Amino acid sequence: MSDAHDEHESAIRTPKQLIVAVAAGFIVPIIAIVLLVQFVTSEHKVGAGSSALTPEAIAARISPVAADGFTLKDANAPKQLQTGEAVYQATCVACHGSGAAGSPKFGDAGAWAPRIAQGYDKVVEHAIGGLRAMPAKGGNPDLDDVEVARAVVYMANASGGKFKEPEVKAPAAAADAASASK
Incomplete structure (x- = not known):
């Protein structure tokens, strides 16, 4: 029988290849992290909820609920007859x-x-x-x-x-x- 099934081969065959593989294992993730940080911080983004303190948002929150699509009628006013x-x-x-x-x-x-x-x-x-x-x-x-x-x-x-x-x-x-x- 052959012992070919017991032989293990890897892509790294020399010490130089091992050094390059270990260096790449550290450098590639660090570069990916740096690029992600630059992408996230490159433009001015408003955080969630920070637009809630604008004057328009405050006015919308404190406006009466009845003002949104409702018509208030004066019960004492004379009735306006419809056509x-x-x-x-x-x-x-x-x-x-x-x-x-x-x-x-x-x-x-x-x-x-x-x-x-x-x-x-x-x-x-x-x-x-x-x-x-x-x-x-x-x-x-x-x-x-x-x-x-x-x-x-x-x-x-x-x-x-x-x-x-x-x-x-x-x-x-x-x-x-x-x-x-x-």
């Missing part, structure tokens, strides 16, 4: 935009014709009080009756109706009349 289109876009479009639950689609003259034939008062009465699957005021109890009537006029007129926009009997109109008589 028929605004009420439709905010409340009615959920069902009347797609015809959900058997509701007549916006602009569909065929579906609106029997309702328009019932007359303005009946259609507004159904919109305010609810009918079948439609909840009262379209499910938005904050709507004023005039706003609901405006939405009905908007939808019905878009489908061939000729309803007249409802008149507003508001305290503002009474105040204007009182000031005009003085």
